[in-house]
Amino acid sequence: MPQHHKPKRPPSIGFTSLGCPKATSDSERILTQLRAEGYLISSSYQDADVVVVNTCGFIDAAVEESLDAIGEALRETGKVIVTGCLGAREGVIEAAHPAVLAVTGPQATEAVMAAVHAQLPKPHDPYTDLIPPQGVRLTPNHYAYLKISEGCNHRCSFCIIPSLRGDLVSRPVGEVMHEAETLVKAGVKELLVISQDTSAYGVDVKYRTGFWNGRPLKTRMTELVAALGELGAWVRLHYVYPYPHVDEVIPLMQDGRVLPYLDIPFQHASPRILKLMKRPAAAEKTLDRIQAWRAACPELTLRSTFIVGFPGETEAEFEELLDFLDEAQLDRVGCFAYSPVAGAQANELPGAVPEAVKEARRARFMEKQAEISARRLEAKIGREMTVLVDEIDEEGDAVARSPADAPEIDGVVFIPDAENLKPGEFVKVRITDATEHDLWAEKV
């Protein structure tokens, strides 16, 4: 009788993904390629033949977390390939962990694959085997990040992303549309458009005309967003700067083609601080622009992030920021106390603000915004809206999001006793209650 051998299992790769949505998107590409070539993805170190760690180098805490993750993977498996933003910082990883097999920067699928191949030959050819056409994603099935460009042409003084990722490189518009279409066909209900500066899409290629399904399409934010709006999924825009041409997407929001939601990282309101920060569009008349947008699209939700305690920020300049909050009435706001990032220009600015002052300002800022947010959410009680269900929690309540809520960073809409709903389902609800951040609703 022929002897049956247990088939040899394909090589298995462990994966640790740290960092921002842009890093997640890089991880998804690498994972997709690994699966395409027949590697197994292992969820534990014990089964992993090699571990890939996708790192973040943005702030010192992220650097530490990345170095710790590499250390742990090395201890457990001895075979580690490092990729991501921290990898782009010369010598940092090699100095801390000389035993790593290879180090690459962000957006380096090919280099990571070459390092994997050097350790473990590929089990099969991706062109002859099966992989879901939408690739492998780390986000739940019903929403996906769509990265439209990489790098940034700005040089904000607190940021080292341009030195890590280089100048803006826009992805071809046809490729972005193809990816978006594939995602929607695979069941994605919400596309989250991300980049370092979404409003700058196409600047590097002079808004070149590309093609999508044989139709000419400009490599430009307005045209891209209008085309995405035809796919039938929610389209949400992140990291937009308040340039004049952003006005063009507001009618698309008012028509319901794109979610009436803009994530604009204003970072400050004092012209002097914005200048020190070297922020893009710092000279634009932001409050006028916000007013005009709201007049054209009353449903518009504005989300933003701010930094308080930037070097040299005076009490008067901080108060200017609080006044701006009062005037702008933003819906969603994140606030960070300034923390120096190794290698950033802003570290050389005079007038470091003491930690205690920074923290006190952050608390005052958040208190003011909490009041604004609570008022704005309360005004929604009694209104009807469509929400997208993310999950059903242990108590049987549905946790959903309205057009005003981006996943992970904004609030949610709870629908009590909704076991019959499913993640990824759109539901019409009436808002019944509100807190500072979240809403409660019932099905209508």
Ligand code: SF4
């Ligand atoms: S816009 Fe400024 S903060 Fe954003 S990535 Fe570019 S340089 Fe950094």
